[in-house]
Amino acid sequence: MDIDLDFYNCKLINLPEFGDSERGLLTFFQFPDIIPFEIKRVYFIHGIGDLSKIRGPHAHKDTEQVFITIQGESTYHLDDGTNKKSLVLSNPNRGILIGSKVWHYMDNFSKDTIFLVLASSVYDEKDYLRNYDDFLDYIKI
Ligand code: T46
Numbered sequence: 001m002d003i004d005l006d007f008y009n010c011k012l013i014n015l016p017e018f019g020d021s022e023r024g025l026l027t028f029f030q031f032p033d034i035i036p037f038e039i040k041r042v043y044f045i046h047g048i049g050d051l052s053k054i055r056g057p058h059a060h061k062d063t064e065q066v067f068i069t070i071q072g073e074s075t076y077h078l079d080d081g082t083n084k085k086s087l088v089l090s091n092p093n094r095g096i097l098i099g100s101k102v103w104h105y106m107d108n109f110s111k112d113t114i115f116l117v118l119a120s121s122v123y124d125e126k127d128y129l130r131n132y133d134d135f136l137d138y139i140k141i
Pocket of ligand 1: 041043045054055056057058106123
């Protein structure tokens, strides 16, 4: 069951989990019933040596992404140009869908953090809004 995140273009997604603490847990995701877009790209962030650093910030014009903190902890900050929300993810059975046109960045990592990202498009720098004022102008269109 998805959990209402109550934030523009974003959603919390519960991933199915099978197994137990002896054999280990199996978690999966697939399109279309769990991930709401066809996955065109997967990347992951790991080896964060300086825990004061952030990833992002930026927004995407079209790309949607699901972030899963598969190990450790990370805080996800969301901003739709009017409202802001931050939430901590630390369980690999939960993902956050961050839709297009949402300014976002991640911080407060633990030293073992790995987060996996599923994206709806292949990498294209033209899809990025990396300047906050450009983002605000873009969402007015
Ligand atoms: C996001 C956060 C969490 C590629 O060549 N292919 C890719 O798929 C990606 C994601 C990046 N790159 C290259 C582009 C840059 O030269 O890897 C370098 C670092 O990427 P970037 O500067 O975009 O890193 P962040 O932390 O600003 O953002 C990345 C993702 O781009 C972004 O979508 O949400 O991680």
